[in-house]
Amino acid sequence: MENTMKEMRDGASVLDMDPKSTVGGGVEDVYGEDRASEDQFVTPWTFSVASGYSLLRDPRHNKGLAFTERERDTHYLRGLLPPAVLSQELQEKKLMNSIRQYQVPLQKYSALMELEERNERLFYKLLIDHVEELLPIVYTPTVGEACQKYGSLFKRPQGLYISLKEKGKILEVLRNWPERSIQVIVVTDGERILGLGDLGCQGMGIPVGKLSLYTALGGLRPSACLPITIDVGTNNEQLLKDEFYIGLRQRRATGQEYYELLHEFMSAVKQNYGEKVVIQFEDFANHNAFELLAKYGTTHLVFNDDIQGTASVVLAGVVAALKLIGGKLADHSFLFLGAGEAGTGIAELIALEMSKQTKSPVEETRKKIWLVDSKGLIVSSRKDSLQNFKKPWAHEHEPVNNLLDAVKAIKPTVLIGSSGVGRTFTKEVIEAMASFNEKPLIMALSNPTSQSECTAEEAYTGTQGRAIFASGSPFDPFEYNGKVFIPGQSNNAYIFPGFGLGLVISGAIRVHDDMLLAASEALAGQVTKENFDKGMIYPPLSNIRKISAEIAANVAAKAYELGLATRLPRPANLVKYAESCMYTPVYRTYR
Numbered sequence: 001m002e003n004t005m006k007e008m009r010d011g012a013s014v015l016d017m018d019p020k021s022t023v024g025g026g027v028e029d030v031y032g033e034d035r036a037s038e039d040q041f042v043t044p045w046t047f048s049v050a051s052g053y054s055l056l057r058d059p060r061h062n063k064g065l066a067f068t069e070r071e072r073d074t075h076y077l078r079g080l081l082p083p084a085v086l087s088q089e090l091q092e093k094k095l096m097n098s099i100r101q102y103q104v105p106l107q108k109y110s111a112l113m114e115l116e117e118r119n120e121r122l123f124y125k126l127l128i129d130h131v132e133e134l135l136p137i138v139y140t141p142t143v144g145e146a147c148q149k150y151g152s153l154f155k156r157p158q159g160l161y162i163s164l165k166e167k168g169k170i171l172e173v174l175r176n177w178p179e180r181s182i183q184v185i186v187v188t189d190g191e192r193i194l195g196l197g198d199l200g201c202q203g204m205g206i207p208v209g210k211l212s213l214y215t216a217l218g219g220l221r222p223s224a225c226l227p228i229t230i231d232v233g234t235n236n237e238q239l240l241k242d243e244f245y246i247g248l249r250q251r252r253a254t255g256q257e258y259y260e261l262l263h264e265f266m267s268a269v270k271q272n273y274g275e276k277v278v279i280q281f282e283d284f285a286n287h288n289a290f291e292l293l294a295k296y297g298t299t300h301l302v303f304n305d306d307i308q309g310t311a312s313v314v315l316a317g318v319v320a321a322l323k324l325i326g327g328k329l330a331d332h333s334f335l336f337l338g339a340g341e342a343g344t345g346i347a348e349l350i351a352l353e354m355s356k357q358t359k360s361p362v363e364e365t366r367k368k369i370w371l372v373d374s375k376g377l378i379v380s381s382r383k384d385s386l387q388n389f390k391k392p393w394a395h396e397h398e399p400v401n402n403l404l405d406a407v408k409a410i411k412p413t414v415l416i417g418s419s420g421v422g423r424t425f426t427k428e429v430i431e432a433m434a435s436f437n438e439k440p441l442i443m444a445l446s447n448p449t450s451q452s453e454c455t456a457e458e459a460y461t462g463t464q465g466r467a468i469f470a471s472g473s474p475f476d477p478f479e480y481n482g483k484v485f486i487p488g489q490s491n492n493a494y495i496f497p498g499f500g501l502g503l504v505i506s507g508a509i510r511v512h513d514d515m516l517l518a519a520s521e522a523l524a525g526q527v528t529k530e531n532f533d534k535g536m537i538y539p540p541l542s543n544i545r546k547i548s549a550e551i552a553a554n555v556a557a558k559a560y561e562l563g564l565a566t567r568l569p570r571p572a573n574l575v576k577y578a579e580s581c582m583y584t585p586v587y588r589t590y591r
């Protein structure tokens with residue numbers, strides 16, 4: 001029986017099977033269910049084309065009332081549906097009407113998640129066609145609230161949970177996932193979810209949300225995407241006491257225990273899916289994130305979205321903004337509030353790009369960039385007590401304790417918030433930026449909206465409408481002195497879907513910093529004069545699929561150039577090729 005099951009899984013057809021698997025009377029007993037005595041185990045095996053009732057309950061194939069008359073006949077659906085036949089467009093209109101009736105964003109989130117579980121193509125059609133309206137629901141800010149309440153919201157698993165209980169069995173756990181051809185994994189350990197801190201196992205909302213963007217914005221097939229949460233416990237006391245908490249009820253494992261589990265995971269992923277699966281690390285705390293990236297960057301196709309994706313999107317915004325604020329990149333000086341993954345990741349990529357442009361060593365270009373952490377400006381006298389990733393930023397300067405004094409001392413042209421702490425760009429800080437810059441560039445990157453360093457309104461009013469402003473979570477357009485300003489969304493969502501697509505279509509085996517620069521360049525190139533005129537430094541998200549194709553093509557081109565691509569021959573037109581590889585959510589016709 002064991003062998004029979006294996007052959008079935010490996011694709012052998014029932015007709016190819018050993019004739020011994022039939023019982024008297026010519027009745028096939030391929031699963032051994034009839035032969036087994038009552039005390040023997042049988043396998044609940046199904047091997048069928050989804051039809052009838054099960055077809056309606058299969059989100060990947062369900063079309064609801066859009067099943068045609070012919071499909072209703074051939075797929076045993078007669079009577080299981082009311083008589084009306086609706087087009088996908090009409091279903092979309094109906095769903096949008098009902099989602100718009102909810103006042104509470106979390107209700108919209110639940111409605112969308114239920115739709116995804118019911119009818120995956122319709123879910124993606126909605127998301128693709130209404131990206132600007134629905135992104136704030138499936139992504140920041142609402143996804144943050146969903147993670148905080150994930151225990152109460154949880155109905156069905158949307159990804160794989162790998163906890164300390166699965167130590168020694170991670171390969172088996174991966175094999176429990178129903179899909180075999182995985183191209184992208186987004187994995188979190190839940191320790192730094194947006195700017196909301198340690199949400200433990202409830203961080204699952206983030207890989208789920210990121211991967212829905214991989215499909216909607218980047219065109220990766222949903223079946224090729226795998227959300228994973230690694231649960232090593234949580235230090236969030238509130239969750240540990242919450243009766244609905246879905247994770248391990250213990251404090252976080254650290255040190256060797258943590259790294260052994262992560263190593264088993266990384267090895268199992270490579271063994272199960274091969275070398276070319278993209279592993280995106282998401283929302284790990286910085287004490288693990290940098291180390292994991294350095295450790296696995298040479299053996300796996302890994303990408304840390306918070307360090308690298310964020311760097312790429314912010315560099316693109318800064319480069320585009322030069323058209324508005326003038327000068328070259330190296331003419332500007334940068335001050336960050338927050339010197340963690342996002343802050344130092346962005347700083348390093350800006351320094352690298354400056355170094356390439358000016359042909360000066362990166363050690364020199366770093367001197368244009370200053371960072372403030374929770375203890376004040378990072379300066380050389382603090383060097384011995386700094387974490388490694390901060391050390392390159394410890395420049396010669398006297399100690400400065402707070403942001404306002406640092407702004408006054410450094411006089412940056414660009415101010416970037418990556419602290420995870422809301423309202424830290426105070427009125428005084430914004431006014432100081434406006435006092436010595438004609439057009440200060442202010443980026444408040446922290447998510448969700450509650451953690452944004454300032455609002456769009458605060459940035460525009462505090463600078464009398466002179467600021468160029470972008471934020472990690474979206475803000476509505478703001479009218480000041482009769483002019484409407486459209487704040488840009490400086491979020492790695494612009495980058496990672498196209499970046500991942502570029503890796504996949506080129507068969508890249510490693511990520512290289514030059515690919516991040518390539519992605520950034522492609523994004524900056526998509527901002528039009530019309531966008532600039534409205535104060536925007538990013539193109540509208542409504543064009544995101546086109547933008548993702550451009551990013552994918554630039555990233556793939558770089559992978560070929562660096563000899564890191566394995567898919568040969570190289571397609572001549574990479575943009576067209578990227579577009580042709582993209583998943584579309586229109587219904588398929590069933591034979």
Ligand SMILES: NC(=O)C1=CN([C@@H]2O[C@H](COP(=O)(O)OP(=O)(O)OC[C@H]3O[C@@H](n4cnc5c(N)ncnc54)[C@H](OP(=O)(O)O)[C@@H]3O)[C@@H](O)[C@H]2O)C=CC1
Nearest residue numbers: 194195338339340341342373374419420446447472491492
């Ligand atoms: N827009 C986007 O695309 C992205 C946005 N983010 C957002 O950026 C934020 C930070 O993420 P990440 O870099 O990963 O987090 P980290 O924890 O790695 O870094 C946070 C940094 O902020 C500093 N900090 C915290 N509180 C203060 C304070 N009151 N004053 C000054 N500095 C402070 C910390 O200081 P210390 O080192 O001393 O503890 C640390 O250097 C999050 O809100 C996240 O949502 C992240 C990725 C992408």
Ligand SMILES: CC(=O)C(=O)O
Nearest residue numbers: 194283306447491492
């Ligand atoms: C956007 C993102 O990745 C973050 O806030 O962590």
Ligand SMILES: [Mg+2]
Nearest residue numbers: 282283305306
């Ligand atoms: Mg993140």
